[in-house]
Amino acid sequence: ALVSMRQMLDHAAENDYGIPAFNVNNLEQVRAIMTAASDTDSPVILQASAGARKYAGAPFLRHLILAAVEEFPHLPIAMHQDHGTSPAVCQRSIQLGFSSVMMDGSLMEDGKTPSSYEYNVDVTRRTVEMAHACGVSVEGELGCLGSLETGEAGEEDGIGADVILTHDQMLTDPEEAADFVKKTQVDALAIACGTSHGAYKFTRPPTGDILAIDRIKEINRRIPNTHLVMHGSSSVPQDWLAVINEFGGAIPETYGVPVEQIQEGIKNGVRKVNIDTDLRLASTGAIRRFMAENQAEFDPRKYLSKTVDAMADICRARYEAFNAAGQA
Numbered sequence: 001a002l003v004s005m006r007q008m009l010d011h012a013a014e015n016d017y018g019i020p021a022f023n024v025n026n027l028e029q030v031r032a033i034m035t036a037a038s039d040t041d042s043p044v045i046l047q048a049s050a051g052a053r054k055y056a057g058a059p060f061l062r063h064l065i066l067a068a069v070e071e072f073p074h075l076p077i078a079m080h081q082d083h084g085t086s087p088a089v090c091q092r093s094i095q096l097g098f099s100s101v102m103m104d105g106s107l108m109e110d111g112k113t114p115s116s117y118e119y120n121v122d123v124t125r126r127t128v129e130m131a132h133a134c135g136v137s138v139e140g141e142l143g144c145l146g147s148l149e150t151g152e153a154g155e156e157d158g159i160g161a162d163v164i165l166t167h168d169q170m171l172t173d174p175e176e177a178a179d180f181v182k183k184t185q186v187d188a189l190a191i192a193c194g195t196s197h198g199a200y201k202f203t204r205p206p207t208g209d210i211l212a213i214d215r216i217k218e219i220n221r222r223i224p225n226t227h228l229v230m231h232g233s234s235s236v237p238q239d240w241l242a243v244i245n246e247f248g249g250a251i252p253e254t255y256g257v258p259v260e261q262i263q264e265g266i267k268n269g270v271r272k273v274n275i276d277t278d279l280r281l282a283s284t285g286a287i288r289r290f291m292a293e294n295q296a297e298f299d300p301r302k303y304l305s306k307t308v309d310a311m312a313d314i315c316r317a318r319y320e321a322f323n324a325a326g327q328a
């Protein structure tokens with residue numbers, strides 16, 4: 001059934017687990033996530049970005065998610081809009097039937113320029129007023145995502161990897177977070193703690209606390225009743241990078257967030273874990289391998305079903321690792 005994100009994250013907080021929120025753009029991604037969730041009996045967050053709406057079209061996306069609700073009536077599903085750039089964008093998603101929206105006021109409406117704190121409070125507070133009147137939950141964001149190793153912002157909807165952030169900008173301030181939550185009444189807060197969007201997070205194999213775990217702890221102590229969200233949480237599986245490069249790809253050496261670091265976050269209040277890149281890498285690897293090994297094949301169902309299997313493996317592993325398995 002379609003449920004509000006708040007309800008789902010409250011349950012995760014009461015039972016100390018995290019929920020992976022996977023980005024969806026097409027049928028294969030939805031089917032992979034739902035198969036894995038059904039196999040592991042996990043709650044599901046399907047999230048759609050502006051790019052997803054542009055690719056699939058809002059009605060197709062909406063009906064793909066509603067099809068998941070229909071085919072898997074035993075699983076709780078949140079239909080979440082990822083990275084809304086204005087209250088108006090969030091309002092349209094609410095009208096489309098989304099049960100949750102993200103108002104990312106950490107950036108201006110162009111999705112590129114970092115905003116002022118006052119602007120962020122204003123657009124987020126207005127979105128919460130509107131959304132809560134409709135029973136829809138809201139995720140806000142405070143801080144600039146960026147790799148603590150490289151200082152690079154990654155691909156935050158238009159922010160190029162050439163933007164270099166200071167150490168301070170890349171960590172959400174606990175006091176500011178408390179003020180932000182008080183003023184906006186958001187249900188969940190995306191924090192900056194050393195993750196960044198995309199495949200290029202770290203240039204060397206990450207060891208130890210590559211994320212600012214102490215900062216997550218401080219934020220969680222200051223706002224214990226706000227569910228924390230970790231964006232840029234792909235682990236960038238080295239086995240899929242190897243498959244991609246073995247079969248004609250050329251992805252340079254790169255590393256993501258180790259699953260163990262995400263588990264540390266979950267121990268300290270992180271309840272929603274955003275993952276997109278890992279499923280992109282798995283499907284690209286699966287297609288490249290199938291194409292190379294089956295050169296006479298031309299039925300898209302043959303190679304697309306390989307992408308479903310590859311993505312579902314990752315989804316199952318994340319549901320298990322975040323202790324969402326068995327919680328549906």
Ligand code: G3H
Nearest residue numbers: 023049051052083197276
């Ligand atoms: O936050 C970014 C997500 O990975 C969505 O990416 O805007 O290319 O759909 P996208």
Ligand code: 13P
Nearest residue numbers: 198232233234274276277
């Ligand atoms: P990744 O690029 O690490 O998968 O992060 C996705 C994300 O945060 C979507 O909002």
Ligand code: NA
Nearest residue numbers: 106143144145
């Ligand atoms: Na941000």
Ligand code: ZN
Nearest residue numbers: 197231232274
């Ligand atoms: Zn994100």
